[in-house]
Amino acid sequence: MDLRLTPHQADLKRRARALTDEVMAYELQCEEENGLPPDVLQRLYGRVKEHGFQAYNMPVEWGGGGFSRVEITLALEEFGRLTNGLWWLMVPPANALRACTPAQRERYLFPCIRGERFTAVAVTEPGAGSDPRMIQATAERTTSGWVLNGEKWFVSAGDRADFIIVQAKVMPGEHHTLFLVDKGTPGVAVKRVPKFMQNFVFEHPEFTFTNVELPVDAVLGDVGGGFTLSKNWFLAARLLIGAQTVGAAMRALEIATAWAKERRTFGRRLIEHQMIATMLVDSVIEINQARALVYRVAWEADNGMDAKSLMAKGAMIKVASSECAGRVVDRCLQVLGGRGYMRENPVERLYRDMRIERIWEGSSEIQRLILTNELDKRGLTNLFELPGS
Numbered sequence: 001m002d003l004r005l006t007p008h009q010a011d012l013k014r015r016a017r018a019l020t021d022e023v024m025a026y027e028l029q030c031e032e033e034n035g036l037p038p039d040v041l042q043r044l045y046g047r048v049k050e051h052g053f054q055a056y057n058m059p060v061e062w063g064g065g066g067f068s069r070v071e072i073t074l075a076l077e078e079f080g081r082l083t084n085g086l087w088w089l090m091v092p093p094a095n096a097l098r099a100c101t102p103a104q105r106e107r108y109l110f111p112c113i114r115g116e117r118f119t120a121v122a123v124t125e126p127g128a129g130s131d132p133r134m135i136q137a138t139a140e141r142t143t144s145g146w147v148l149n150g151e152k153w154f155v156s157a158g159d160r161a162d163f164i165i166v167q168a169k170v171m172p173g174e175h176h177t178l179f180l181v182d183k184g185t186p187g188v189a190v191k192r193v194p195k196f197m198q199n200f201v202f203e204h205p206e207f208t209f210t211n212v213e214l215p216v217d218a219v220l221g222d223v224g225g226g227f228t229l230s231k232n233w234f235l236a237a238r239l240l241i242g243a244q245t246v247g248a249a250m251r252a253l254e255i256a257t258a259w260a261k262e263r264r265t266f267g268r269r270l271i272e273h274q275m276i277a278t279m280l281v282d283s284v285i286e287i288n289q290a291r292a293l294v295y296r297v298a299w300e301a302d303n304g305m306d307a308k309s310l311m312a313k314g315a316m317i318k319v320a321s322s323e324c325a326g327r328v329v330d331r332c333l334q335v336l337g338g339r340g341y342m343r344e345n346p347v348e349r350l351y352r353d354m355r356i357e358r359i360w361e362g363s364s365e366i367q368r369l370i371l372t373n374e375l376d377k378r379g380l381t382n383l384f385e386l387p388g389s
Contacts, residue, residue, distance in 0.1 A: 003295075005074075012052075012071055016078035019051040023086050030084040031343060034199045041160075044089050045115050055113040057092040057236070062105070063113045064092070069298040073243040077291075080247025083349035085200040087244055088157060094121055095236045096165055096178060096229040099221035108163060108180055120161035122152035122207060123230060130366045132176070132230065137168040137209065139179060146219075148179060148212040151191065154360070157202040159193070166209065167226050176226035179218045187212035198352040235314045237361040239301070242294040242317035245325035245357050246287060252347045253283050256332035259339075270335065279331040290324040293317060300387055309382040312374035315367035316383070322357035323364060329354050 005013065023044060030036050036044075048054055053075060058064025067075070079087040093112035097119070100109045111117035128134035137150025148168055155164065166179045181188060191206040221229050257280055260270040270276045297305075297313045305313070329350045333340035340347045358364045374383065 013074045015051050016075040020078045020081055027083050030201050031199050048090055053090050054115055055092045058113055069301040073298040076240055076243035077247040080244030081251040083346050094233055096233050118161045120155050120158040120164050122155045122164050122166045124154045138171050139168040140171050145216045146214040148209045150209050152207045154204050155207055156204050158205040159203040170223050175224035177223050178220040178226045178229050180220050185212055238314040238318040242321040245321040246291045248350050249287050249325040249328040252329045252332040252350050255347055256335040259336055283328040283331055286324045290321040293320055303387055315370040319364050319367045325354045
């Protein structure tokens with residue numbers, strides 16, 4: 001098993017770090033202003049494209065980057081070093097858009113790949129979070145198309161998006177289906193924009209959809225295919241979170257280690273105090289454990305892992321990496337002391353950023369239920385064995 005990076009992968013990682021360093025210069029502005037002005041965002045989008053990370057998950061023949069899972073992981077580990085959700089600037093079009101018809105590609109997907117349009121995904125509702133079967137949003141067939149009604153919460157980057165992928169139940173029959181909804185369509189409204197623990201580069205608005213009239217071809221994929229497309233989207237997001245949180249933990253540890261080597265207390269450097277050294281070393285060990293798992297599963301995904309195994313291992317990645325990052329960043333803040341508690345310090349911002357990672361895209365508890373189901377139905381083999389063994 002060769003774990004060395006190819007020249008292409010090494011160059012990709014270098015470019016990702018260079019882009020990350022550019023965007024990092026805007027972290028404090030994003031923190032102080034709870035976002036970035038449109039001209040800055042537009043400039044940064046241009047840099048994302050120039051560095052070759054625009055729509056990295058889409059096929060080359062469509063204008064995307066055509067990255068493998070391992071290549072995506074290499075890039076996202078670097079982007080994950082950013083605070084304030086600035087890594088979202090590099091988030092590609094939702095995987096569900098691969099299900100677009102040729103006409104939908106021209107209207108929605110290809111403009112997203114070119115950076116001309118942006119989308120958000122709306123699944124969660126006031127009464128439906130971890131169990132999307134509980135959603136109440138409905139779409140009813142009419143002679144001219146569909147009528148959509150419902151309310152959606154936590155629509156990440158919904159302020160930036162100009163169209164939304166909405167999951168609703170087609171009535172009668174409650175067939176879960178995804179719909180492409182232009183944000184300017186009559187009946188689409190922002191109910192409120194909640195304030196959250198972190199100052200994220202974009203907002204997470206709540207939307208209402210009141211008698212929204214949609215054309216016949218607003219369906220993304222097939223009627224009743226919403227669960228499958230959403231599941232694939234959540235899987236991609238969990239793999240993304242794995243790499244991103246590893247990168248965040250690594251940055252926090254770098255900052256804390258540099259401080260521990262410099263700061264002197266009681267006549268010695270902090271790193272010479274055994275309790276401080278233990279926190280740093282434990283963090284090194286945990287990061288390497290989570291990182292090895294993320295890369296292994298990314299490699300397995302590139303080499304034909306079956307969908308059920310990938311879903312279970314995606315759950316394992318989500319739990320391992322997000323919980324690892326939470327522990328590591330907490331330790332690093334402790335090592336930094338009062339300085340680590342200042343918002344001007346990246347570790348303080350990472351501390352707030354990392355808390356959501358154990359909640360969104362399926363909480364740690366839900367991931368453990370997915371793994372329990374895998375153990376019960378298929379046993380341990382698929383969770384331990386390497387491909388070809």
